[in-house]
Amino acid sequence: MNINIQSFLLNEEATLFDALKVIDSNAQGICFIVDEQGKLTGILTDGDIRRALLKSNTVDTPVKLVMNMNFNALPLGTPAELINSALNDKIRHIPLIDEAGKLIDFASRSRTRRIPIMQPSxxxxxxxxxxxxxxxxxxxxxxxxxxxxxKMFAEYCGVPYALACSNGTTALHLALASLGIGPGDEVIVPDYTFAASINAILYTGATPVLVDIDRTSWTIDIDSVKTAITDKTKAIMPVHIYGHVCDMDALTKLAAINNIQIVEDCAESLGSFYRKQASGVFGAVGAFSFFGNKTITTGEGGMLIFKDKETYERASVLRDHGMSKTKRYWHDHVGYNYRMTNLQAAIGVAQMERIEEILQLKRNIAKTYNKAFSHFEGLQLHGEKSETINSYWLYTMIVNPGFGVTRNEMIERLSKNGIEGRPAFYPLHEMPVYAKEEFIRGREFPNSKYVSENALSLPSYVDLTDEEMSSVIKSVEMAFAVKAINIELT
Ligand SMILES: Cc1ncc(COP(=O)(O)O)c(C=O)c1O
Structure with a gap:
């Protein structure tokens, strides 16, 4: 990460207020104090300032009274391995100086490693x-x-049948196709989801019908579903977004009364439960994804789960070119090649062997983030509605507008600290390819819009270290702290 060292410098006459302003603008949690010749004389971190203020100093206190003069500096040009070995949990920044002791640059872990949002384990x-x-x-x-x-997957979900597919999108398409959904049919889908959900509906020739989401679970809103049902509605596709299962009680009742099928988009919800049952078992078919960022991965890959043998067998034939299971090269249907390779499945088996461990690690990450963020008025956490267990596939929260820091400012700050923060999906109805009158029919999507504009996802991969998690938490906390002090003082 390139930096402008000038945005870290303060002279010895500066006050703590000046230091806070410098730290706010460089977003690295540190500033360097230099004398008139540019020689480094002290270091001040955001933690040092916090501690100084707690010890009855004020923002007018000169930095030279509280700065750390006992720092470890290294000569510019020190080999990277040596610098890295000198960085640790206590020493997070190392000034790099020239022969005259002038500060030229500094090293820190966040400048050598970026914490990604996801990575496979x-x-x-x-x-x-x-x-x-x-x-x-x-x-x-x-x-x-x-x-x-x-077999392992079906057992884990508690269903008799599972069918591996080439990815989550083909799995969704196959699920709809195996239920005979096609042109003239309507499928209700939430406006807030990854586009693969709606794309799979469009592949069948059916019409997607967009509805809003619930403001707290961010999953499909039941009242909106009720108003969207017509004579043509053939299926509902609830999406268990970020691992939060939809209100499946209400949906299954609604579907039964109206003779509608449910195809669950479980791409993000492996390991999520509703009334102690795995996501994916409530509808006719549940579709999972094993893309590289998912709870378990096979690189690319997907899986369908079924309770009903006939639907499973139809899907199985369609997955394998529509070819008869008893008469080779005889095709009863126009099928697809949506099969998973043995190479992908080999990785899948190894991943399933660790499913409980992976899920536990995910829950621990969410617990740590929840604990750190729950007292911030400006943050709305995703959490778990009653009867649900959230797998917390991707830890996501809403940065409420009006609390000093916007979602995009937060992403910027995280990025400056070497951390990837990801904005939410766009509402489907806002993208021209999906903004069709027949998909929308005058409905509005305030909750989908709100989540889309304000939600932020944080690093959530299972190998995230405690130290990395603290960096993420500290960055979020600092974004609020610096903003709050600025507002009070200016
Ligand atoms: C909600 C949702 N549905 C469907 C998919 C599609 O899965 P895949 O990428 O495996 O095709 C994804 C993720 O990628 C997703 O997040």
Whole structure:
């Protein structure tokens, strides 16, 4: 990360107020105090300032009275390995100085490593099983790992049938196709979701009908669904967004009364439960994704789960080119090749072996973030509605407008601190490809818009270290703290 060192410098006559302003503008939590010749004489971090203010100093206190003069500096040009080995939990910044002691640059962990939003955890038997595929030559979709993965997955979800697919989007399309959904049918889908949900409906030729979401769970709003049902409604696609399961009681009742199918988009909800049952078991079909950022991954991959044998068998035929299971090369349907390879499934099996551990780690991350953020009035956490267990696939919260810091300012601050923060999806109805009158029919989407404009996702991968988590928390806290002090003092 390139920086302008001037935005970190203060002279010895500066006050704590000046220091706060410098720290606010550089967003690195540190400033350097230099004498008239530019020689480094002290360092001040946001923590030092906080402690100084607590010890009855004021913002008018000169920095030289509280700055840290006992710092470790290294000569400019010190090899990176040496610098990295000198950085630790206590020493987070190392000034780099020239021969005259003049500050030229500084090193910090956030400048050498960026904390991504997600990354896969492949520390189990993944390499072993993939190697097995390669060594035995079973690399296409015919190998035994595919069946093993399907079996493990079905058992985990508590259903009799699972069908592995090439990705989550093909899984969703196959789910709709296996229920015979096509042109002339309508499928109700939330306005706030990843576009694959609506795309899968469009592939079938059916008409997607967009509805708003609930303001607290951010999942499909039941009252909006009620008003969107017509004679043509064939299915509802609830999306268990970020791992929060929809109100499946209300939806299953509504679907039964109106003779409508439910296809659950569980791409983000493996390990999420509603009334102690896994997401995906409430509708006719549940569709999962194993993209690289998902709770478990196979690189690209997907899975369908079914309670009903007939639907499963129809999906299975359609997945394999529509070819008869008893008469080779005889095609009863125009099918697809949506199969998963044995290589993908090998990774899937290894991931499923660790599913409980992975989910526990995810929940721990959410617990730590929740604890740190719950007292901020400006933040609305996602949480869990009653009867749900959130897998917290991607930790996401709303930065309420009007509390000093906007979502986008927060992302900027995180980025300056070497942390990836991600904005929410756009409302589907705002994108020209989906902004069709027949999809919208005068409905409005205030909650979808609100979540889209203000939600922020934070690093949530299972190998996130405690230290990385504290950096994320500190960055969010600092965004509020600096803003609050500025508002009070100016
Ligand atoms: C809600 C939702 N539905 C569907 C998908 C599609 O899954 P895939 O990327 O595996 O095609 C994703 C994620 O990518 C998703 O987040």
């Amino acid at each position: 492949l520390s189990g038997n993944e390499v072993k099983y993939v190697t097995d595929c390669v060594q035995t030559g079973w690399i296409s979709s015919q190998g035994s790992y595919v069946k093993q993965f399907e």
